[in-house]
Amino acid sequence: MQAKEFKVKWGMVVDLDKCTGCGACSVACKAENNLPPEVDASNKLRTNDWMNIYELSNEKPFPDHEVAYLPRPCMQCGKPSCSTVCPVVATLKDEEGGIVSQIYPRCIGCRYCMAACPYHARYFNWFDPIWPEGMEKVLTPYTSTRPRGVVEKCTFCHHRFMAAKEQARMNGEDPTELAEDAYIPACAEVCPTGAIKFGDLNNPEHEVSKLAASENAFRLLVKLGTDPQVYYYSKREWVRKLGDNYLKNAKGGEHV
Amino acid sequence: MGIDRRSFISLVAGGVAGSLFTPVIWKSLDDVSIWTQNWPWIPRLQYGEEAKVPALCKLGADAYGIQVKTVAGRPVAAEGDADHPLSQGGICPLGAASVHMLYSPSRVKNPKLKDGSSFKDISWEEAEDLLAGKIKEAGAGVAMISGDETGSVTDVLAGLVGKAGSDKTFLMPGESAPAAAALAMIGGDGQVGYDIENASYVLLLGADALGSWGNVARNGKALGASREKGVKFVYVGPAQNGTSAVCDSWVPCAPGTEAVLALGLAAVISAGGRDRASWAGYADFAKFVQSAYAPEKVSEITGVSVDVIKGLAQELVRAGRPLVLTAAGAGQGLGAFEMAASMSLNLLLERVNTVGGVRILPWSPKVVESAPEKKALLAADLAGYLTSVAEGAVEAPALLMVHAANPAYAMPNLAKAQAAIDKAGFVVSFSPFMDETAAMADLIMPDCYAFERLDDAYSPYGSGQPNYTVAGAIIKPVYDTKPAGDVILSVAAKAGLELGFETFEDVVKAKAEALGADFDALVEGGPWLGEEFPVQELALWATPLKEIPVTAADGKSLALAVAFQLKVGSAKVAIPPFNTNAIRFNEMLGKDMYVLMNGATAKNLGVKKDDAVKLSAASGECKARVRIFEGVMNDTVVAPLGFGHTAWDDFSRGKGDNVFKLLAAEAEGETGLSRFATARVTVSKA
Ligand code: SF4
Ligand code: SF4
Numbered sequence: 001m002q003a004k005e006f007k008v009k010w011g012m013v014v015d016l017d018k019c020t021g022c023g024a025c026s027v028a029c030k031a032e033n034n035l036p037p038e039v040d041a042s043n044k045l046r047t048n049d050w051m052n053i054y055e056l057s058n059e060k061p062f063p064d065h066e067v068a069y070l071p072r073p074c075m076q077c078g079k080p081s082c083s084t085v086c087p088v089v090a091t092l093k094d095e096e097g098g099i100v101s102q103i104y105p106r107c108i109g110c111r112y113c114m115a116a117c118p119y120h121a122r123y124f125n126w127f128d129p130i131w132p133e134g135m136e137k138v139l140t141p142y143t144s145t146r147p148r149g150v151v152e153k154c155t156f157c158h159h160r161f162m163a164a165k166e167q168a169r170m171n172g173e174d175p176t177e178l179a180e181d182a183y184i185p186a187c188a189e190v191c192p193t194g195a196i197k198f199g200d201l202n203n204p205e206h207e208v209s210k211l212a213a214s215e216n217a218f219r220l221l222v223k224l225g226t227d228p229q230v231y232y233y234s235k236r237e238w239v240r241k242l243g244d245n246y247l248k249n250a251k252g253g254e255h256v
Numbered sequence: 257m258g259i260d261r262r263s264f265i266s267l268v269a270g271g272v273a274g275s276l277f278t279p280v281i282w283k284s285l286d287d288v289s290i291w292t293q294n295w296p297w298i299p300r301l302q303y304g305e306e307a308k309v310p311a312l313c314k315l316g317a318d319a320y321g322i323q324v325k326t327v328a329g330r331p332v333a334a335e336g337d338a339d340h341p342l343s344q345g346g347i348c349p350l351g352a353a354s355v356h357m358l359y360s361p362s363r364v365k366n367p368k369l370k371d372g373s374s375f376k377d378i379s380w381e382e383a384e385d386l387l388a389g390k391i392k393e394a395g396a397g398v399a400m401i402s403g404d405e406t407g408s409v410t411d412v413l414a415g416l417v418g419k420a421g422s423d424k425t426f427l428m429p430g431e432s433a434p435a436a437a438a439l440a441m442i443g444g445d446g447q448v449g450y451d452i453e454n455a456s457y458v459l460l461l462g463a464d465a466l467g468s469w470g471n472v473a474r475n476g477k478a479l480g481a482s483r484e485k486g487v488k489f490v491y492v493g494p495a496q497n498g499t500s501a502v503c504d505s506w507v508p509c510a511p512g513t514e515a516v517l518a519l520g521l522a523a524v525i526s527a528g529g530r531d532r533a534s535w536a537g538y539a540d541f542a543k544f545v546q547s548a549y550a551p552e553k554v555s556e557i558t559g560v561s562v563d564v565i566k567g568l569a570q571e572l573v574r575a576g577r578p579l580v581l582t583a584a585g586a587g588q589g590l591g592a593f594e595m596a597a598s599m600s601l602n603l604l605l606e607r608v609n610t611v612g613g614v615r616i617l618p619w620s621p622k623v624v625e626s627a628p629e630k631k632a633l634l635a636a637d638l639a640g641y642l643t644s645v646a647e648g649a650v651e652a653p654a655l656l657m658v659h660a661a662n663p664a665y666a667m668p669n670l671a672k673a674q675a676a677i678d679k680a681g682f683v684v685s686f687s688p689f690m691d692e693t694a695a696m697a698d699l700i701m702p703d704c705y706a707f708e709r710l711d712d713a714y715s716p717y718g719s720g721q722p723n724y725t726v727a728g729a730i731i732k733p734v735y736d737t738k739p740a741g742d743v744i745l746s747v748a749a750k751a752g753l754e755l756g757f758e759t760f761e762d763v764v765k766a767k768a769e770a771l772g773a774d775f776d777a778l779v780e781g782g783p784w785l786g787e788e789f790p791v792q793e794l795a796l797w798a799t800p801l802k803e804i805p806v807t808a809a810d811g812k813s814l815a816l817a818v819a820f821q822l823k824v825g826s827a828k829v830a831i832p833p834f835n836t837n838a839i840r841f842n843e844m845l846g847k848d849m850y851v852l853m854n855g856a857t858a859k860n861l862g863v864k865k866d867d868a869v870k871l872s873a874a875s876g877e878c879k880a881r882v883r884i885f886e887g888v889m890n891d892t893v894v895a896p897l898g899f900g901h902t903a904w905d906d907f908s909r910g911k912g913d914n915v916f917k918l919l920a921a922e923a924e925g926e927t928g929l930s931r932f933a934t935a936r937v938t939v940s941k942a
Pocket of ligand 2: 028029030032033050051072073074153154155156157158185186187188
């Protein structure tokens with residue numbers, strides 16, 4: 001299948017040498033995108049968590065052991081496996097910027113996309129989203145709440161992209177030439193160590209394009225040909241190596 | 257036979273391939289989506305004018321400025337405040353969940369009075385009259401515990417206790433107290449801070465600076481910036497954690513012995529030939545560390561090899577602006593002598609009172625006359641007091657008031673702390689949440705939550721520069737709660753103990769004025785920053801050091817390393833509803849928490865992955881499961897603090913066990929401070 005090219009290609013570079021796995025990005029993502037709180041989130045087969053943080057290990061015994069943390073949003077693949085299998089075209093990559101969309105009212109919950117996504121970045125709503133009484137007042141106006149029975153995923157906080165374009169139009173600027181800090185997703189914004197960088201991978205002025213070009217940058221499972229728009233960065237070779245051998249023994253990321 | 261959702265979908269989806277160009281299938285698929293999504297209730301979004309309001313978050317280890325996004329005046333999300341020195345745009349996982357806590361199922365919605373084994377609702381007037389009466393009755397038998405070191409509400413509460421003629425004012429355990437005592441030992445007087453941003457080499461002796469210690473968000477920003485500048489961060493501690501994951505190296509060191517390593521480093525450095533003969537106290541200091549902390553002995557106690565000790569000492573000496581931060585794994589539990597070890601090492605490196613080093617900050621100005629000086633407040637030891645009360649060595653308070661603290665959950669000698677609270681004549685909780693202490697209280701006068709009240713914070717522990725933040729209310733109280741500061745002032749007046757202020761706002765205004773800050777500007781956002789650091793004559797050995805007590809290995813028990821992860825809460829808050837997802841599958845299985853040990857240790861104990869175990873110490877027991885994690889030293893078990901709540905709500909109650917039960921406090925003879933950083937536990941199959 002021919003991949004669509006975009007003039008602007010939003011991308012993320014996560015510096016794994018700065019990520020402490022603290023969880024602030026996950027929490028901020030849930031809050032921003034109106035994911036409901038879950039009483040029991042230890043069963044990762046049923047949780048809904050667009051930004052999931054994995055723990056990586058070099059698998060050596062003490063004292064040679066090393067650990068790293070890997071936050072995993074949707075990779076916004078250049079050649080997405082998810083959209084090609086969707087029977088109702090609920091997910092598509094066709095908008096300028098190269099973000100893979102997910103249209104909830106159209107989703108029939110067949111979960112083909114989840115089976116197809118090699119990154120476990122898609123989540124099925126097993127349960128009615130329930131907010132403790134009163135907490136629905138904290139819903140943001142940015143992302144519609146999704147019913148039980150649909151699949152959802154990270155959208156690079158697409159609403160922030162829309163808002164940035166709107167703002168640019170209001171300022172009489174070109175919405176296709178957004179400044180680097182005009183559009184930053186919630187997770188990147190809150191990260192206390194600045195591990196998550198965001199910008200236009202096609203714009204040589206943007207830090208992400210420089211970071212992505214580094215010899216220490218890598219992407220997850222590129223050998224599958226999905227062409228992810230999320231890059232990772234680490235000076236540690238063992239971390240980079242794991243990138244193409246995705247979490248060999250990891251549990252907790254898989255879905256039913 | 258009903259057609260279930262799954263078979264219906266597969267039926268329809270199966271017929272889809274190849275027929276995408278007919279409109280019929282589109283129409284029917286539309287119907288399918290309507291049908292599959294047809295379920296009872298889904299909240300609708302509410303729109304409105306958007307704004308960002310500066311606020312203060314005190315849920316974690318640190319108080320720092322955040323920005324709260326509002327929609328039509330409703331707070332909806334929090335993010336870091338780029339203009340706040342302690343956040344610099346970053347936020348910790350508790351701050352990220354702070355807005356939702358407004359509507360936490362644990363909120364106490366109105367004043368409550370104990371009624372048998374439950375509570376009955378009472379009015380604010382009844383509650384205030386009742387408390388005023390109790391204060392008059394109790395007189396000097398009043399005591400208070402606050403978990404807020406930085407805010408003026410603590411001053412007001414301490415002022416009330418002082419006015420009643422009592423000196424029983426206590427802060428929850430933290431590191432400010434031993435740090436201040438350690439500074440006093442070298443002749444200083446003030447609050448201890450660390451200029452981490454300007455250091456060129458950072459040695460974290462046990463300080464989980466990027467996970468749970470000190471100004472977490474600020475420390476994270478400093479690390480992020482330092483990567484480009486090539487500043488080296490070295491983490492020394494018993495186990496790998498988020499901090500070690502991003503530091504340049506991890507040096508395994510037996511839990512609670514990091515201060516011993518500091519003295520070992522001082523021994524090597526002082527033996528290094530540089531002439532410091534003219535320094536006051538140097539000769540005695542050098543003699544002490546070199547005889548008591550020779551590298552071989554330090555190596556034996558800490559598990560750090562002699563080569564590594566010498567290597568670290570060399571790196572410190574060579575680095576232009578090294579900074580040594582010492583802390584206990586949980587950000588509390590060190591004694592003053594342990595802090596003094598680190599302070600002396602910094603002094604030896606000429607890193608105290610200097611850019612990129614340890615800074616001495618002026619104490620927060622005292623505005624409530626009858627409150628004790630901050631230094632005196634820090635010197636009062638809560639763990640020791642509660643233990644004495646429980647043991648009957650001192651009289652139980654007739655009235656105990658607890659503010660912004662949860663001593664029934666987060667104290668060493670936990671069983672004794674709970675027993676002491678139980679023995680108190682009358683217990684008042686000002687908590688906005690039904691925490692363990694509130695659940696034990698006789699009267700709950702629920703404080704407003706952070707975003708519903710005026711609050712302030714003066715230089716949280718670790719701040720490299722004096723700072724003062726004030727935040728106004730963002731939203732009217734969502735329940736029938738009142739700000740503790742105002743309630744205490746009003747009750748004090750009713751009890752005939754005038755504190756000199758009518759409203760809490762007046763207290764904050766007075767503090768702003770004392771600092772030379774503009775109250776109105778503060779409320780609008782933008783903290784006050786102080787530029788003045790007291791200049792002090794410091795000297796090594798101004799108070800002679802002594803050997804740090806270490807519990808020796810006995811071949812049967814394991815060294816316990818405790819760890820706080822802010823995502824699961826702090827000493828003040830339980831797991832916020834929005835943070836359960838951030839708990840990894842290898843941190844909790846159902847309701848069981850995991851403790852970590854390496855493969856060799858597990859083999860010695862005869863336990864395997866996922867085995868249910870019991871951790872036992874003299875002071876209590878905990879249940880857990882075993883996770884094999886190779887980033888832990890031999891004969892060491894890592895246990896997470898922050899689980900095992902018995903009050904709160906479904907998001908936190910009954911999940912895991914409370915590791916505070918395993919921590920026993922012992923008093924440091926000279927300073928009277930409690931230390932509880934080292935503990936040994938036996939681990940057996942449950
Ligand atoms: S990561 Fe998965 S869900 Fe995201 S675009 Fe790629 S295949 Fe689709
Ligand atoms: S980009 Fe937005 S939606 Fe995606 S993980 Fe980050 S916060 Fe969540």
